[in-house]
Each structure stands twice: as C-alpha cells, then as structure tokens.
Amino acid sequence: MYINSINYFRGIAIILIVFGHSLGIANFSYSSIIGNTIFNLTLGGTSLFVFISGFLFHHIFYENFEFKRFIIKKNKNVLFPYLILSTIPILYLLLKVSINGLLSLNASFPFYEKLSSFAILRHYLTGVPGFVGYWYIPFIMIVFAISPIFIMFIKLNMKTKTLIVFFMLICSVFMHRGTDENIFSVFQNVIYFTPVYLLGMILSEKKDIVYSKFIGKDYYLLIFGFSLALLQVFIGKIGNYHKDPFFFNGFDLMIIQKIILCLFFMIFLHRFENSKNKLLDIIAANSFGIFFLHGIFIRIIFEIKEMLDFSFLSNSFAIYLLIALLVFSLSLITTVFIKRIFPNYSRYLVGS
Numbered sequence: 001m002y003i004n005s006i007n008y009f010r011g012i013a014i015i016l017i018v019f020g021h022s023l024g025i026a027n028f029s030y031s032s033i034i035g036n037t038i039f040n041l042t043l044g045g046t047s048l049f050v051f052i053s054g055f056l057f058h059h060i061f062y063e064n065f066e067f068k069r070f071i072i073k074k075n076k077n078v079l080f081p082y083l084i085l086s087t088i089p090i091l092y093l094l095l096k097v098s099i100n101g102l103l104s105l106n107a108s109f110p111f112y113e114k115l116s117s118f119a120i121l122r123h124y125l126t127g128v129p130g131f132v133g134y135w136y137i138p139f140i141m142i143v144f145a146i147s148p149i150f151i152m153f154i155k156l157n158m159k160t161k162t163l164i165v166f167f168m169l170i171c172s173v174f175m176h177r178g179t180d181e182n183i184f185s186v187f188q189n190v191i192y193f194t195p196v197y198l199l200g201m202i203l204s205e206k207k208d209i210v211y212s213k214f215i216g217k218d219y220y221l222l223i224f225g226f227s228l229a230l231l232q233v234f235i236g237k238i239g240n241y242h243k244d245p246f247f248f249n250g251f252d253l254m255i256i257q258k259i260i261l262c263l264f265f266m267i268f269l270h271r272f273e274n275s276k277n278k279l280l281d282i283i284a285a286n287s288f289g290i291f292f293l294h295g296i297f298i299r300i301i302f303e304i305k306e307m308l309d310f311s312f313l314s315n316s317f318a319i320y321l322l323i324a325l326l327v328f329s330l331s332l333i334t335t336v337f338i339k340r341i342f343p344n345y346s347r348y349l350v351g352s
Helices: 004-021 033-042 046-061 067-086 088-103 105-116 120-126 136-145 147-154 158-175 185-205 207-214 218-234 254-272 278-285 287-308 317-341 346-350
Strands: none
Touching: 004 033, 004 046, 004 254, 004 278, 004 287, 004 317, 033 218, 033 254, 046 136, 046 147, 046 185, 046 254, 067 088, 067 120, 067 136, 067 147, 067 287, 067 346, 088 120, 120 136, 120 185, 136 147, 136 185, 147 158, 147 185, 158 185, 158 254, 185 207, 185 254, 207 254, 218 254, 278 287, 278 317, 287 317, 287 346, 317 346
C-alpha cells in the first residue's frame, strides 16, 4: 500500500538536507540563540532519510524479501550513480592538470599536487573527500548489504526489538558520528544510525497503533524536539557530533532530537494521507537525484568563488536563502531534465 505521508516526508527530508548543506557555501552562520536552535533543527537531516529507509524497508520489501533482487536494485539505483558521479572530482583534476600543463608547467603544478595526493580508493570507499553528503552512500550500501539481519530483527518479538533499539541508541549517544579523517568512520556511522533505521521498521510495523495513540499530540513532539535543539545550544553543542568512537566527549543529543522529529513528521503528515501536493510529489519523486546533484552544484559555486576570489556577505539570511534555493532548484531541474532525456538510464546516472 502506497503511503502518501511518507512520500511527503521524503520530500521534506531532502529539502532540510540541501538547506543544511548550503550554509557554508553562502558564508552564513547563525549567531543568536534562536538562530542556533534552528541550525540544530535543520542540520542532521540524514537521520530523517535513514528513518524513512527503515520504514520503507519493512513496508515494501519485508513481506516478499529476496536478497539478490533487493541488492541488485540498490546497486542499480544507489551504487551505480554514486560511482559515476564520484569520478567527476578526479576527472576535474585531470582536466585542470592537462589544460594548465599546456599553458604553463607552473600553473598545472598545484593541481598535479592535488591529484597525486588524492586517495582514490579511500574516496570511493568512504565518499570523502568528494561532494558534500556522499559519505552517506557507502554507509547505506553496507546497511543494504546486511539486510538479512534486519529481516531476522523484524521477526523478533516486540520486547526484544525494543531492547535492541534502546541498547544501540545508548551506544550511538556515547559514540557519535565518525570523522572524515577516519577511514573506518563508515562502519562507525553504520552503528550510529542503525537504531534510527530499526525504529523506522518498528514504526512501520506498528504504524496504525502509533497514529491512533499520537493523534492530536504531534505538536508536543515538535515542542520536545525544539527543546532538545535549544538545550544543545545552551550546553554549547552546535551542529552534528563527530569524534573517533572510543573516547568520551559528551552525549549526542542530535540523534535523540532527530528521532523525535521523525516521529513528529510521521504523525503530522498522516493528516495529508488523502491530499495531493504536486510540488512535494515532484520533490519526493526526484529526491535521490536532488541528493546526488546538490553536492555538485555546491562544489561548482565554491569553485567559482575561489576562481573569482569572491565571498558572499557574511551572515546574510537573504543571501543564504537565495543560494539554498538556487542549489535546490538546479538539482531538481537537472534531475527532471536527465529523466526526460534518458528515461531508461536516469537511475544509473542520478538515482531517480
């Protein structure tokens, strides 16, 4: 059964992800308590994607799960476009070396240095360094690869499932997300986000009970999520928590906050189950394409700024909003364009 509210949830999640990733390129950072609270609410949108993936794994794939068919589909729709698009930074450096080498050896040297120090294997295995957000693909492919474990999880009784999620959530709160510098961070992120994925599956299984229990109480969840984001600001925690796994650096409140927001969106959007919003439908249908392309457009804007030695006016919300909308619009339009030009191959190219 198609769930319209989860489709809308996917559209909202990709909007939050793109707007969160556009802050740096727009030279924008919040400087007030409310501003930093909003920053904490908008950043970390990956958890929303992970929750939706877990929800849909149970809702779509569980009943007739066949691992071979499942993983082939994920390779086609997720891994293939990742490998193709992740090659662009390498090709860009090769092109720069070639063009500048024809003009002057001195001009090509900085790009040759970058190319020679570019850890290609690490780049493909971790998504770092690469386009913003690409770390997500190696992480989620590992999650897909161990999906038979999640099938076994679904078959457990609810008490056991609840205990597993609670235990793993405690691990996540202490462990935090991995750092870009650590090549093993992809495995740390798998452990960190697993309770969110599992919770998505549980709430899919028990969605009717959840909808009935929380009807009319969704705004309490929003207030709770906002309060956690505010608490993060007061204790000096702005943005996502990153560290190596085995030393203590406080409690990660971001994952708790995002779980609360996932529950809020699930309940809140359920009231629109029989409504139609054409724009959200289009965004949701192209969400993976937007995800894959928004990092490329952010990099293009960054390269233009570097080339022109230009910087936007710092902390201008109007400029930030314009840049975020520009990145989002270009990503959406390009995805739709590629789907029109290559209807049979667009999933291999941009995942949509």
